[in-house]
Amino acid sequence: MISSLIIVIGSLVIIVGLIVFNGASSISLEMITQTPSGGYYLGKGGGILNAILGSLFLALPATAFAYLIGLGIALFLQRDFSHPKISIFIRLSLDILWGIPSIIYGIFCLMIMMLLGIGTSLIAGIVALTLLELPIITRYMDESIKMVPHGLKEGAYSLGSTRFETALKVVRKQAAPGIMAGVLLGLGRGIGDAASILFTAGFSDNIPESIFDSTASLPTMIYHLYSSPIPLVRERAYAAAFILLLIVFSISILSRYLSRKLTKHVIV
Amino acid sequence: MKDQSYDNNKLIDIKYDMNKRRIRDFIGIKLMQIITIIVSTLFVLIFLILFSKSIPIFENVSLTDLLFSSLWNPEKGEFGLLPIITGTIFVTGISLFIAVPISLLSAVYISEYAHKKTRSFLRPFIDVLAGVPSVVYGLCAFLFLVPLVKDFIAPRFGIESTGLCIFTASITLSVMVFPIIISLCVESFRSIPIELKEASLSVGATKWETIRKVILRASAPSVITAVLLGFGRAFGETIAVNMVVGGIPKIPSTLFHPGQTLASLIASAYGEMMSIPLYESALMFVALILFVVVLIFNLLGIILLRKVKRRWNY
Amino acid sequence: MFNESVKIETSNLNVYYHKNHVLRDINVRIPAKKLTAIIGPSGCGKTTLLKTFNRLLEIRDNVKISGEVIVDGENIFSSKKDVSDIRKNMGLLSQKPYPLPMSIYDNVAYGLKIHNHIKSEELYERVKHCLDEAGIWKEVKDRLHDPASGLSLGQQQRLCLARALSVEPEIFLCDEPTSALDPIAAQQIERLLDKLKNNFTVILVTHTLRQAKRLADYVIFLYFGKVVEQGSADELFNNPRNSETKAYVEGDIS
Numbered sequence: 001m002i003s004s005l006i007i008v009i010g011s012l013v014i015i016v017g018l019i020v021f022n023g024a025s026s027i028s029l030e031m032i033t034q035t036p037s038g039g040y041y042l043g044k045g046g047g048i049l050n051a052i053l054g055s056l057f058l059a060l061p062a063t064a065f066a067y068l069i070g071l072g073i074a075l076f077l078q079r080d081f082s083h084p085k086i087s088i089f090i091r092l093s094l095d096i097l098w099g100i101p102s103i104i105y106g107i108f109c110l111m112i113m114m115l116l117g118i119g120t121s122l123i124a125g126i127v128a129l130t131l132l133e134l135p136i137i138t139r140y141m142d143e144s145i146k147m148v149p150h151g152l153k154e155g156a157y158s159l160g161s162t163r164f165e166t167a168l169k170v171v172r173k174q175a176a177p178g179i180m181a182g183v184l185l186g187l188g189r190g191i192g193d194a195a196s197i198l199f200t201a202g203f204s205d206n207i208p209e210s211i212f213d214s215t216a217s218l219p220t221m222i223y224h225l226y227s228s229p230i231p232l233v234r235e236r237a238y239a240a241a242f243i244l245l246l247i248v249f250s251i252s253i254l255s256r257y258l259s260r261k262l263t264k265h266v267i268v
Numbered sequence: 269m270k271d272q273s274y275d276n277n278k279l280i281d282i283k284y285d286m287n288k289r290r291i292r293d294f295i296g297i298k299l300m301q302i303i304t305i306i307v308s309t310l311f312v313l314i315f316l317i318l319f320s321k322s323i324p325i326f327e328n329v330s331l332t333d334l335l336f337s338s339l340w341n342p343e344k345g346e347f348g349l350l351p352i353i354t355g356t357i358f359v360t361g362i363s364l365f366i367a368v369p370i371s372l373l374s375a376v377y378i379s380e381y382a383h384k385k386t387r388s389f390l391r392p393f394i395d396v397l398a399g400v401p402s403v404v405y406g407l408c409a410f411l412f413l414v415p416l417v418k419d420f421i422a423p424r425f426g427i428e429s430t431g432l433c434i435f436t437a438s439i440t441l442s443v444m445v446f447p448i449i450i451s452l453c454v455e456s457f458r459s460i461p462i463e464l465k466e467a468s469l470s471v472g473a474t475k476w477e478t479i480r481k482v483i484l485r486a487s488a489p490s491v492i493t494a495v496l497l498g499f500g501r502a503f504g505e506t507i508a509v510n511m512v513v514g515g516i517p518k519i520p521s522t523l524f525h526p527g528q529t530l531a532s533l534i535a536s537a538y539g540e541m542m543s544i545p546l547y548e549s550a551l552m553f554v555a556l557i558l559f560v561v562v563l564i565f566n567l568l569g570i571i572l573l574r575k576v577k578r579r580w581n582y
Numbered sequence: 583m584f585n586e587s588v589k590i591e592t593s594n595l596n597v598y599y600h601k602n603h604v605l606r607d608i609n610v611r612i613p614a615k616k617l618t619a620i621i622g623p624s625g626c627g628k629t630t631l632l633k634t635f636n637r638l639l640e641i642r643d644n645v646k647i648s649g650e651v652i653v654d655g656e657n658i659f660s661s662k663k664d665v666s667d668i669r670k671n672m673g674l675l676s677q678k679p680y681p682l683p684m685s686i687y688d689n690v691a692y693g694l695k696i697h698n699h700i701k702s703e704e705l706y707e708r709v710k711h712c713l714d715e716a717g718i719w720k721e722v723k724d725r726l727h728d729p730a731s732g733l734s735l736g737q738q739q740r741l742c743l744a745r746a747l748s749v750e751p752e753i754f755l756c757d758e759p760t761s762a763l764d765p766i767a768a769q770q771i772e773r774l775l776d777k778l779k780n781n782f783t784v785i786l787v788t789h790t791l792r793q794a795k796r797l798a799d800y801v802i803f804l805y806f807g808k809v810v811e812q813g814s815a816d817e818l819f820n821n822p823r824n825s826e827t828k829a830y831v832e833g834d835i836s
Contacts, residue, residue: 001381004373005390008450011443012397015408022411069303076300079643092570093308099497099566100311100559101504103531107555108314111321134307152680154638155742159693159749160670162289164296169692173683185399192401195506195531199538219403223507226407234411241404248399256392265683265729289696290664 016245023242026235032243036205041225043232048240050207051221055247057122057208058201058217059191062129063137066190067183069130070138074145074179075167080153091142097135102196105131110199120202123211128196133186140185144178145171152267174266177259184255188248194219218244311563318559321552328546334553340517342537342547349554351519355527358434358520359509360502363441367502368495371446375453380479391454398447406511409440414512422524429524432514437529440508445498452497456490456576457483489576496569500562506531530558589614589753589783590635595649597630597639604630606807608649612800617779619798619815620787623835627807628787632755635785636672637665653753670697673746673782675759675771679738681730682745686722689730689741693749708748716744717774736767743774754784760793772797791831795819803827 034047073094077087109128118124148171156166172179194217202214203224216224218240225237325334329347337348378390418431429435460483468478484491514526515536528536534551541547588611595608605627612618620628633639634651637658650657658668670693682689690709694700700708709726713719718740722733730741739759746754756775760768775797778784788794794801798815803824811818811827822828829835 001373001377004370005377007370008374008397008446009390009393011446012393012400014412015400015404015443018408018412019404069307072300073304073307076297076304080641081297081300082304084643090304090308093311095570096311096563096566097307099500099504099562100314101500101506101531101562103504103506103534104314104318104555104559104562107534107552108317111317111552131310138307149680150641151676151678152682153641154633154674154676155680155745156682156692157638157641158636158669158672158674158755159696159745160666161693161696162293162666164293165289165696168296169696170682176683188399192399192403194401194403195535198507198535219401219507222403222407223511226410226511237407238411241407244401245404248401249396252396252399265685265731267681267683267731289666 019238019241019245022235022238023240023245027239027242031236031239035207040205041228041233043230048216048218048221048236048243050205051216051218051240052243053207054122054201054204054215055191055217055219055244057215058125058129058197059187062126062133062190063183063187065126065130066133066137066186067179070134070141070182071172071179073138074141075171077142078145078148078167078171080163080167091139094135094139094142097131098139102132102193103198106196106199109196113200118212120200120214121212122201122208122215125197125201125215125217126211128200129190129193132193132196133190136189137182137186140182141175141179144175144182147178148174149267176262177266180258180262181255184251184258188251191251192219192244192248194223198223218247315556315559318552318556322549322556325546325549325553329550334550338519342544342550345546347546347550349530349557351517352528352530352533352554353557354519355434355513355517356503356529356531358523358527359437359441359513359529360499362434362438362523363445363502364495364499366438367442367445367449367498370442371449371494371498372453372491374446375450375457376479376483378450379454379457380475380483391451394447394450394454398451402444402505402508403511405440405444406508409436409508409512413439417524425522425524427522427524430514430526432512432526433524434513434520434527435523437509437513437527438523440512441502441505444505444508445502448501449494449498452494453487453491456487456494460486487576489572493569493573493576496565496572500566500569503565504531504558504562506535510535530554534558587614588612589653590785591652592634593650593652595631595634595651596647597627597634598646599630599642600644604807605634608809610802610809610812612783612785612802614783615779615781616799617775617784617786617797618800618802619794620785620802620804621789621791621794621830622804623830624789626804628789628804629757631804632757632785632787635753635755636669636674638669638674670749671751672753672755673743673749673751675739675742675746675754675756677758678762679735679742681733681738681741684730685727686730686733686741687726690744690748693745697749712744712747713741715747716740717770718744734767736763736770739763739767739771740774743771752783754778754782756784756786758787758789761789791833803830805830 031047032052033049035050037044037046040046076082077090105128109124113124152170152174153166156170197217198220201217203216203220204214208215222237222240225233228234325347334347334349336350338350339346339348340351378387382390413436414431417436418429422429464482464486465478468482509529510532513529513532515528516526517528520527534554537551541551590612592608592610595605597605608631620631622628630639634647639645651659682692687709690712691705694705694708710719713722718737721737733741760771775784775786786797801815801818802812803810805826811822811824818827819831822831
């Protein structure tokens with residue numbers, strides 16, 4: 001039993017250790033402030049600023065969209081708006097969406113893009129990531145909104161709030177810690193996913209200037225660099241992974257910190 | 269009558285906007301309703317699009333050839349998915365074979381043996397493992413596991429291997445599946461009523477007997493669900509597998525030979541899929557298989573979990 | 583029966599909840615600017631009756647209501663008035679205080695802000711006035727912008743009262759407002775209720791008979807979803823006409 005736990009923990013230690021050990025050593029200021037110059041993938045100068053910014057440009061709007069859409073759905077799932085029997089089906093379909101592999105979202109968006117005649121672009125990547133994050137964020141929010149005591153809603157209703165006002169101003173605030181945790185979990189998932197943006201956001205050495213430009217991202221950058229025969233380039237993959245892990249871990253730390261901060265208003 | 273002091277404080281500029289508020293309420297709720305309907309039918313839309321896009325391949329290649337022919341040469345118009353399906357089954361199967369016992373034992377330890385302090389430290393640890401992006405798993409496997417398999421493990425079995433093989437992919441996937449199974453199992457073990465454990469212990473059962481006969485049995489459906497969800501993850505994982513599996517669509521003769529999986533195939537083939545006739549449609553069919561299989565397994569898992577929740581009423 | 587004006591009147595009110603017939607043919611009259619206590623053993627439908635008055639019951643699923651609830655001569659179920667207006671007219675104090683998840687100040691300001699365009703200085707004055715009326719101003723004036731969840735239960739309940747006052751209701755619905763509180767806090771609430779009944783129609787659901795005796799002008803006795811007896815407090819407590827009422831008042835059934 002202990003040995004199996006050691007395997008589990010050991011694998012995490014190996015992963016983090018490998019990335020930190022190799023990544024931190026090859027990281028440089030140049031790496032995070034410059035875009036790839038010609039021949040970067042052969043070991044020449046430049047950095048991966050395009051991928052860092054690309055990741056943020058993709059994941060942040062996607063998370064914002066997923067939050068807005070998801071909030072609407074999660075609030076709607078309360079019995080104040082929808083019949084519990086219908087909510088069961090909606091939750092089921094969200095759970096199904098949650099399980100769909102991210103490559104399917106990528107393919108799906110690619111099909112839509114072909115239909116609309118859009119090439120690989122920032123906007124397509126954002127849509128794919130939004131779809132990927134949506135069920136995660138929504139179900140998280142839903143679970144925490146479900147916990148909002150009925151008496152609190154009654155209190156708001158008895159002041160003459162409409163259902164929409166109550167949902168948006170009172171319920172949302174009471175559920176804020178859970179909502180925040182869900183959003184940040186979604187962000188973490190979105191920023192680390194490669195399969196969904198591989199075909200949709202494409203790849204580019206430049207920082208995107210419009211939403212119709214292709215863009216690189218940290219995961220796709222790693223995917224492009226990892227198998228290079230040149231050790232220097234491989235080390236860059238480590239460094240990119242290091243940055244990615246750093247972002248993902250900061251998000252999860254931030255989530256713990258914020259949810260503690262947001263609980264101050266929550267009524268128990 | 270209200271007393272004077274109260275009346276004096278009456279609002280002077282009361283402006284009721286009830287109509288405006290009512291309209292906002294109405295629009296807001298309708299909007300919520302519409303997006304809910306759209307999103308909850310999204311999986312049907314995905315299915316329809318994948319299905320309609322795979323129709324051309326059905327028209328040109330028979331379903332038996334698609335599923336059971338072992339020749340995959342899109343350039344020559346041969347679309348036999350058997351090697352890829354075999355590869356997928358191997359990779360997923362082996363990864364679960366490794367992951368399930370290890371995760372289960374870890375979960376039992378975390379929930380039943382670990383001190384409260386250790387537990388509160390271990391659970392976030394597992395969450396961190398779950399949050400590591402798959403491309404990072406792939407990278408680590410490529411740089412750590414691949415040389416290991418190539419230089420040490422495969423030679424032990426007397427096989428020459430590049431390290432990019434079914435075995436490596438399976439190990440990588442099993443590590444990715446750990447956190448899913450562990451966290452679901454821990455949650456389910458912890459939710460078993462303490463009275464049930466006490467009842468078993470009080471008839472003289474040892475702790476291990478209690479775990480085996482009471483806890484594991486009582487949470488069997490949740491454990492199955494966890495395994496099913498883990499399967500969904502492993503089956504659909506694309507990037508990490510793609511990085512280490514070798515990417516050769518041939519039925520592997522040993523575990524240390526390269527193979528290909530459905531999800532990984534889509535990622536590899538993306539670049540050239542537009543230039544070869546029917547290739548795109550074939551890939552859509554691959555995506556369709558992926559979608560349907562994952563859907564069925566997840567659905568089973570979800571339904572089981574709901575039944576359990578109803579039984580324990582938590 | 584009594585010569586005061588009637589504020590709320592129900593006729594043949596029936597409520598079904600999950601196929602259970604919770605309230606049966608309720609016909610009650612509630613006088614204006616008096617404190618009416620609804621008494622009865624737990625589970626007899628007191629809270630349900632209270633929540634039909636401001637249409638809070640409808641939010642729950644599987645509830646069916648028939649009959650009429652007439653407030654100021656208008657049936658609230660067929661009224662052209664918006665349900666928000668009907669609810670606004672009735673302040674609610676629930677068993678457990680539920681302050682809104684905001685600061686103390688915003689709790690009271692919330693109701694004012696959603697209904698009115700209001701200047702901030704005036705808002706402050708109104709909030710102060712309401713908190714003062716609820717007897718909590720002195721305790722919270724230095725920490726108005728702290729979260730309301732940090733208050734004690736008794737303070738939270740008074741905050742809820744101030745919050746209800748802010749939208750200027752005519753009726754107060756109190757659902758065992760002291761049951762979660764310690765004796766001192768409960769006493770403070772009782773004093774406030776006693777003061778409120780001069781200006782408002784107060785309906786108090788309570789299962790402590792002594793509280794009803796202390797506060798009520800008029801009493802409705804509910805038993806298994808039916809109104810057994812209603813009348814002035816004096817009469818009902820000292821001279822019950824019905825044997826069940828007598829048994830309950832004397833403490834034989836609870």
